[in-house]
Amino acid sequence: MGRNDDLGRVIRGCQAGEAGSFENLIDAYANRCYGYFYRLTGDREVSDELLSELFVKLVLKIRQYRGGAFETWLFRVASNVFHDWLREKQRQSKLLEAERHRNRPQAAEDEHPDIYEMDRLQTELEKLDTDTKEVIMLRFYSQMSFREMAALRGEPIGTTLAKVHRGLKKLRELMEQ
Amino acid sequence: MNTQKNENLKALFETLVGPREAEQAADDIRRADRILSEHPAPGPSEELLAQIKTQVRSTIERTGRSIFGPLLPKIAAVAAVLLVGAVISLRLFEKEPAPVPPTTIPWEVDNLVAQDADLAAFSAEIEQIESDLLALQLGENGSNGHLDLTELEIELMEISGDFWKG
Numbered sequence A: 001m002g003r004n005d006d007l008g009r010v011i012r013g014c015q016a017g018e019a020g021s022f023e024n025l026i027d028a029y030a031n032r033c034y035g036y037f038y039r040l041t042g043d044r045e046v047s048d049e050l051l052s053e054l055f056v057k058l059v060l061k062i063r064q065y066r067g068g069a070f071e072t073w074l075f076r077v078a079s080n081v082f083h084d085w086l087r088e089k090q091r092q093s094k095l096l097e098a099e100r101h102r103n104r105p106q107a108a109e110d111e112h113p114d115i116y117e118m119d120r121l122q123t124e125l126e127k128l129d130t131d132t133k134e135v136i137m138l139r140f141y142s143q144m145s146f147r148e149m150a151a152l153r154g155e156p157i158g159t160t161l162a163k164v165h166r167g168l169k170k171l172r173e174l175m176e177q
Numbered sequence B: 001m002n003t004q005k006n007e008n009l010k011a012l013f014e015t016l017v018g019p020r021e022a023e024q025a026a027d028d029i030r031r032a033d034r035i036l037s038e039h040p041a042p043g044p045s046e047e048l049l050a051q052i053k054t055q056v057r058s059t060i061e062r063t064g065r066s067i068f069g070p071l072l073p074k075i076a077a078v079a080a081v082l083l084v085g086a087v088i089s090l091r092l093f094e095k096e097p098a099p100v101p102p103t104t105i106p107w108e109v110d111n112l113v114a115q116d117a118d119l120a121a122f123s124a125e126i127e128q129i130e131s132d133l134l135a136l137q138l139g140e141n142g143s144n145g146h147l148d149l150t151e152l153e154i155e156l157m158e159i160s161g162d163f164w165k166g
Helices: A003-015 A019-041 A044-064 A070-102 A120-125 A130-142 A146-153 A157-176 B009-014 B019-038 B046-068 B071-093 B106-138 B145-165
Strands: none
Touching (some): A019 A070, A019 A120, A019 B046, A044 A070, A130 B019, A157 B009
16 A cells, blocks of 8 residues: 555544544654744744644644645645744734833844754754745745645746745855855 | 655756756756755654644544534535525515416407307397298298299398308
């Protein structure tokens, strides 16, 4: 029996509300999804939160999955979880900024509490803008094709290709310095 | 991690740029993919995974009936509600059916009565003439039978013509 048959059985189990099937799904995808969140946030605590949120969301949404590439669907949900967090973070940053104006000075490393534990790649990734970072990580962790990514992002495939190429080239230059 | 998905990167880039630039772009991506593979991200801890599994279990228990309940009873319930709604609507808006007027053909009724009267009158007249004619033929009234007979025949023809004109 192939991997797709196994995955199909696990998904059907999840759709029937079987906790065991969800555990199989967690075992199969937790690493990749965690890597995706970690590379985007650079923060283990945040990645922990986002991964928990993702799987709880999957419980609530799994019946909406109607076939097709499961990983594309899964990473679409993961991408939404990340964007929700990003919006909340931006809202918090504005509040924090307003607070900072009132009570100076503040420690600079508050922005990235994990910054001194980051590996080299993470440090260089932080130099890319969020959208470029996301498109690179989406491709790497979801293993989507460019066509699937373009469809997910609602943009022409040429735009996705150019963005990934530019971002990866820049990242390689930074890593090779 | 292998992210290639058997995509022909060069062919994809050739839709945007020339063959040499496409080859270069595909090579850039392959080299960067290697760097990403050589720097794996940390994974989730065992504690986190156990915690997520517990959380998932409790979410299923909390919301299970509403999310994972079989679809058939839900569909049946919706169909029942629609059916009841339809029946109530019909009852509310139903009216007594208007009495169907008897199908009548006015010209037939009117003319039948009139024609019946005419027919009776003509029939009586014809009978009278026929008996007169017979009497004449037999010479019972002692008159000039032949002339009278001719007059009677003419009169009979006129009456008959009038009858068919209506």
